[in-house]
Amino acid sequence: MRFIIFLLLIAGLFTACQEKATKVTAQEPIISSNLSAEKIMADNPVILDVRSPFEYNLAHVPGSINVRWEDFSEQSPEYRGLLLSDLWNVARRLSLIGIDPDTKVVVLGKGRQGNGEEGRIAWTLQVLGVRNVITTVHTSYRELNPKEESEGIKNKPYWKPVVDESLRIGLDDFKAYAFQELPEMKSMSRARSKALGGLPPGALDAPVASLFGMNFNDAKGKVVIVDVRGPQEFAINNLTKIKGVKAPVVNIEWREFFNDKGLPNKEVEKILAAKGVTKDKIVMTISNHGVRSASAVYALRSMGFRQSLNYAGGYEQWK
Template sequence: MKYLIFAIALVLASCAQKPTKGTSESPVVARKDSQKAKLTQQTVILDVRAPFEFNMAHIPGSINVAWEDFSRRSPDYRGLIEKDLHPIARRLALVGIDPQTPVLVVGKGLAGKGEEGRVAWTLESLGIQNVQIANVEDFRERRESHEMQNKTFWTPKLDESMFIGWDELRAKIEGTTYFPSKARRKSLGAGALPIKDEYYVVIDVRSKEEFSIDNLNKRTPRQFRFYNVDWREFLTENLDPNPAIMKTLNEMGISQNIEINVISNHGVRSGTVTWALRKLGYTKTRNFAGGYEAVRFNKK
């Protein structure tokens, strides 16, 4: 008899209504507990993958962009940020981004070419204060209700501490004085004078294979502090800035007080590294956005 009662109890338990699952307040749910991206209903998600990959599968509500959308069209200088910033700011405002908007940039992670970090570096250069990056594969494609709200057009102001131009970088490498403008150079009425600048380094963040084929040392006989460190070493698998790189830099004699100038082919991977290093406290890190494509040494 007691076995019959036990069987009936099991049947009744299986028929009982299951408790309702609560919904998450976060618009996107991370797959990995170690993922540090903090998301709110106000977060705008930018997806930097190719349009085909984005259309195949993406986080609902995310917006497909390319790093080139914020750069010049000239083939020789496509790594440089567009001169006229107002059209960029208007486009960002139309998708709900202003300087206070939290933004998450997602892409292919370490399997890509640093596009997430390049866009993050660009946005921060324009004054966007809260930008994160992540691998799109670290998120389930589920998003709570999210309505895109346009923001009021805002006036961007480029943070010049985030990048270095070729004229200035070349002056450092060649040991000459950098004059900010042709007008000032003409007013001084003399050629550039030699200077001694020991408080800067240049880091090439391309692969060892690319570095072995062509690098700044092969383009100029000038000796300067120049290193090759692959861009992936500056990030964790979750695209967080990698604290382990600080030990590597310390062994090279690179402290947080030294100006670090970062270079890659088009300023994409170097933009990612600049973004990561500044998050780690290397606030004097600058991206040479033009990359090797814009390197032009004077031929004598």
């Protein structure tokens, strides 16, 4: 009898140590623009600090981890906006700092004084299936000090990412919607084809349209491209100056999407609506190399723009 009880205890321990199934929900949390520090720090989140190592070493929240958006992106200059192709390896690295799909993560940065780095990290985590992510400004770090002393980083079991392809768009697909011409499906990657249910070459629907349950012709009429760079950058060069671009292109600087606390700014919805960007549209964002545009998509998704995507390659890859 004792032997049987011993076996049952061992089985229970083994089950408890098994890796949890990756969960990806279809809806993003609506993040309030006046979220309190107490609520941000509830549930003992993993805290990522995206500032420079120098700034991090000067002052940081106890227990926070210093990361850079480049840590998860390609290294070659023309592709540096793209995420690393081996996302399984990225997920393993995240597990070593205590992050899995069910982990609450707070990303600290410089907010509107920075370049959207915290939003880029938040978007990266969401692409991998980590949904409970909040960005905020590091200047409030005294308010964000953990109430209890940190026990240090606790590793999580390795997990396989369930990639949310609806958060990003590649160069070929982006050009197809910019020029409003059906793309050649032969260029579709195996990963994207698999994510879309194995669409064969020559399928009638372009990839993004399929993700949102539309055909290409219906989708292209709903597309609007939001260039989130500053007005001066936009004035010097933008997609409207490229021959053949037919999709509407508007300029709304990424800083408009965040308030002074680094949280998504609901007031930007008025600016978006005035330029014809509503929640029924497919919103494709672009910046120089996918950092500020990723930040904008993070904010858009948190405000209910379910059909917003980041063109991570940006102008650097386009040219």
